[in-house]
Amino acid sequence: MEQKNYKWYDQASAGTLLTTGTSYADVFASSTTVYVEEAATGVNNYTTDVATVPDGKYHAWAGTEWTLRCAQLFVVETDLKIKSLRLLASKLNGITFNVKIINAANAPNFSDVAEYGPFTSPAEAGSQSFEANLFDFDINADLAPGTYLIYVEPTTGDEGNYGFVNGYTQESSEAGVYTLKKAMFQATDLSDTYPNFNVDDVGSAYGPFLNWKIETGANASCGRTAATATVVACGPPDVTIVKPTDAGAYYTQSPLIDFEATITDGGSVTSVVFEVWKDLTKVATLNTNSSGTTYTATWQADAPGTDYQFKVIATDNDAEEKEAYGDFTVMLDVSAAQDVIVNGNLGVYPNPTTDEFNVTFDLISANNVNIEVVNTVGAVVYSKDMGSLTGTQLLNVKADLGAGLYFVNVKVGNETITTPLNVVK
Numbered sequence: 273m274e275q276k277n278y279k280w281y282d283q284a285s286a287g288t289l290l291t292t293g294t295s296y297a298d299v300f301a302s303s304t305t306v307y308v309e310e311a312a313t314g315v316n317n318y319t320t321d322v323a324t325v326p327d328g329k330y331h332a333w334a335g336t337e338w339t340l341r342c343a344q345l346f347v348v349e350t351d352l353k354i355k356s357l358r359l360l361a362s363k364l365n366g367i368t369f370n371v372k373i374i375n376a377a378n379a380p381n382f383s384d385v386a387e388y389g390p391f392t393s394p395a396e397a398g399s400q401s402f403e404a405n406l407f408d409f410d411i412n413a414d415l416a417p418g419t420y421l422i423y424v425e426p427t428t429g430d431e432g433n434y435g436f437v438n439g440y441t442q443e444s445s446e447a448g449v450y451t452l453k454k455a456m457f458q459a460t461d462l463s464d465t466y467p468n469f470n471v472d473d474v475g476s477a478y479g480p481f482l483n484w485k486i487e488t489g490a491n492a493s494c495g496r497t498a499a500t501a502t503v504v505a506c507g508p509p510d511v512t513i514v515k516p517t518d519a520g521a522y523y524t525q526s527p528l529i530d531f532e533a534t535i536t537d538g539g540s541v542t543s544v545v546f547e548v549w550k551d552l553t554k555v556a557t558l559n560t561n562s563s564g565t566t567y568t569a570t571w572q573a574d575a576p577g578t579d580y581q582f583k584v585i586a587t588d589n590d591a592e593e594k595e596a597y598g599d600f601t602v603m604l605d606v607s608a609a610q611d612v613i614v615n616g617n618l619g620v621y622p623n624p625t626t627d628e629f630n631v632t633f634d635l636i637s638a639n640n641v642n643i644e645v646v647n648t649v650g651a652v653v654y655s656k657d658m659g660s661l662t663g664t665q666l667l668n669v670k671a672d673l674g675a676g677l678y679f680v681n682v683k684v685g686n687e688t689i690t691t692p693l694n695v696v697k
Contacts, residue, residue, distance in 0.1 A: 281307045284496060294350075294448045296499075307496040315489035320444040320452050322437070323358065323483040324406065328617050329440045330632050330664075331360050331404055334424070334480065335432025338622035340460055341467040342436055342480045343423035345376065345453040346415075350488060352450060354413040358483035359393065359424070360435035363403040366395030367433035369426045371411055376421045379471040380463065385420060386413055390427070402666065404435050408483070421457060421469055424480050436479025438632065439619045449488055454478065474517050476623065508592040509537040511584050514566075516600040528570035531558060533596070535586045536565050543587040551579045573602040578648050578677060603679065603690060620680050624694035631667045633682060633689075638662040642683040645671055645693065653678070 280296040281287045284307050290296060296306060325331050334342045346354075361367045370389030374382040393407035424434055436456050443454035455475040459467030514532040516522065522529050535541050546558040546569045558569035573580070582598040619632035631643060641661045645654040654671040669680075675697040681690050 278308050278310055281309075281496065283307060284498065303500065305498050305500045308499050309496040315487060316449075317355075318446050318449065318484075318486040318488070320482075320484035320486070322442050322444065322478060325360070325404075325437050326440060330438050330617075330619060330634075331435035331479075332438040332477070332619070332621050332630075332632070333362070333432045333435050335426075336622055338460055338625070339436075339458050340431075340462075341423050341425070341458075341469075342434075343421040343457045343459070343467070343469055344479070344481055345457055345471060346420045346422055347451040347453070348415045348417050348420065349448055349450060351414070351416055353487045354411055354415065354422075355485040355487050356408055356410045356483075357481040357485075359407045359409070359480060360404040360437075360482070361393035361407040362401075362433040362435075363396045363399035363405045364401050365430070365433045366393055367407075367426060367430045368392045369424050369430060369434065371413075371422065372425045373413060373415070373420050373422050374466060375418060376469070376471050377419045380466075380468065382421070382464075382466040382469075385415075387425070388413065389425075402664075406482070419471075421471070422481065423457075423467065423469075434480055436477045438477050438621055439617065440478045441476065442478055444484075446486075450486060452484065456480065477621075507538065508594040509535050509541055509586040509588050511535050511586050511594050511596040513582065513584060513596055513598040516582060516598060522573065522600060522602050528572050529600075529602075531569045531571065531582060533567050533584045533586075534565050535567055535584075537586075537588040539589040541565075541586055542589050543585075545585040547583040547585070549581040549583055550575075550577055576602050601677075601692060603692075618680075618682055618689050618691050620691050620693055623692075624696045626697060627673050627695065628668070628670045629680075629693065631669060631680065631682065632665060634664045635662050635684065639685045641665075643667065643669060644681045644683070645669075645673065646679050646681060648677055648679075 277292060278294060279292050280290040282290055290306060368390050370387050372387050373385040375385050376382060388411040391409045393405055441454035445451040456477040456479045457469045457473055458475060459469050461468050512534045514534060515530045531546055535544055544560055544567045546560050547554055548556040548571055556571055558571055560567050560569045578601045580600050580602055582600060584596045585593065587593045617633060621630055638660050641658040643656050643658060644652050646652050658667060673695045675695050678693045678695060679690050680693050681688050
């Protein structure tokens with residue numbers, strides 16, 4: 273689709289046309305001001321990637337201690353309008369809610385942008401407690417370039433009547449238009465009247481809004497605006513680790529572990545080194561691939577451990593160096609239970625938790641199921657025989673656990689599937 277276009281000039285009026293396009297790049301010897309105006313262009317429409325709960329994934333309800341409010345981070349790169357959104361609304365209970373948009377550019381010092389609603393998805397008597405209604409509604413929110421958190425503000429009593437996709441993340445973006453971040457941003461409390469969202473958090477769920485409809489474009493130019501480029505001395509490279517996610521868990525004998533980092537610099541990046549460490553020992557130096565500012569590599573672990581670290585060393589053309597680190601866990605591959613659990617999908621939420629949590633999975637056939645929790649040295653700290661089960665399961669576990677990292681084992685017949693659990697106090 274054609275994107276919004278701009279004309280760049282060297283004067284506030286008349287002057288020389290420097291270029292036409294979505295951006296203007298040049299090498300400036302000193303601070304310089306140019307002038308930009310929006311060129312006349314048509315209207316373009318976009319739809320984000322996730323429209324329904326993906327096959328093999330499950331929705332969970334909001335409103336718990338860890339999901340006081342659920343938001344999505346939306347980075348706007350050009351003037352646009354959010355036309356409509358979709359919500360996973362409870363069929364059994366229905367929901368009345370508003371949609372709130374706050375400015376997240378100076379987090380955690382949020383500020384109000386807009387609020388829309390109320391909207392109501394009616395209850396459907398006789399529905400099951402787990403059934404969700406795909407509820408579409410219009411908000412027609414005009415947004416300028418910036419970073420926003422967009423979230424559901426339910427009426428009192430409806431806090432748990434909307435859902436998110438558990439154990440699933442999916443980023444959606446259009447170059448030069450928007451980026452809808454892949455993870456859900458959870459709040460556990462209110463701070464200065466705003467939910468205490470952490471915009472640096474990378475969660476393990478997608479939500480709460482699906483099937484975003486977005487419109488860009490204008491039918492006439494809006495005049496010129498000054499844009500000043502300030503020349504400053506270059507510093508060391510900026511390094512952001514994308515994969516593996518911080519404290520992520522992976523398995524031996526599984527497909528290769530993906531490593532990815534975004535690296536930018538005021539000058540140019542001349543060297544990028546990826547290393548894998550276990551405790552204080554370097555176990556691998558990885559061959560990297562690059563595309564623009566994105567650097568990637570893969571690696572296969574052959575030993576389990578909770579003490580792995582991904583290290584990135586980036587050097588620029590001024591010989592300035594920057595290091596970044598990310599921790600991850602490698603577990604023994606005990607995923608044979610995928611033969612009886614659909615797609616091997618095992619959900620645990622909330623995660624982190626204080627002690628009580630839910631376990632979700634879908635059994636292909638009837639099997640005896642046992643749930644146990646083990647600590648990092650392999651000791652079983654909780655075990656419960658659930659009897660013979662089949663089909664979709666949502667099991668509540670109440671365990672007296674201290675703070676730390678644990679592993680939840682779901683034993684199905686003679687097989688086991690495992691997922692990590694963080695407990696905080």
